[in-house]
Amino acid sequence: MDLPVRPIQKNIAVVTLSGRLDAVTGPEIRQALLSQVEQGCTTLILDMSRVHFVDSSGLAMLVSLLRAAKEKGGEIFLAGLQAQAETVFRLTMLDRVFPIHPTVDDAIARAK
Template sequence: MDRGTVGSASRGRLHVEIRHHGASAVVTVSGELDHHTADLLRESLEGCVDDGYARLVVDCSPLEFMDSTGLNVLLGARLKAEAAGGGVHLAGMQPVVARVFEITGAEAVFTVHDSVDAALAG
């Protein structure tokens, strides 16, 4: 059941919006995820897990840029979510963001979906 947007925050060039869909938290990330903005996403993802939403769907479709700091935030969230019995699912990655995962090999440790709907159905 989608309860609408339950949280929204911006920091500089990054905007994070959270909504709940059943047992999942859908975290939409837009803008630029780098060392200046990464704490906002880290706090949002950790807050979801702390609130009992261990299955995180990260909507990357509006994300325009991500560096290694952003990747580290997602890897940390993955560990926390898995420790709570869930996981991190990435959805709708643009080529510029997907490239970070390809270069580092990190795509092997995440479940990647074409869309949020596909991630929620999986």
């Protein structure tokens, strides 16, 4: 999967996701994002402003990615969540696990 990646610093990048994060798309997205982490971009800011649906498989993929990033000293920031996704993160209490920011710029400022 070809995801738009915008490098910010050597180890920080913004990745724009769109559509759905679910059992169908999750594995391919996970592999693409893990590839970024393994190549040294250990802190990812995921622009979720175009993601309109997240299910439990999508959440599991993000938690797995977070674990991999933290093992390398990095972090996963989420930015621009739509209402449905924000509700899912609150209900599952994953808003306490992931740093969530209203905009990509806010997340970049925090990541630096």
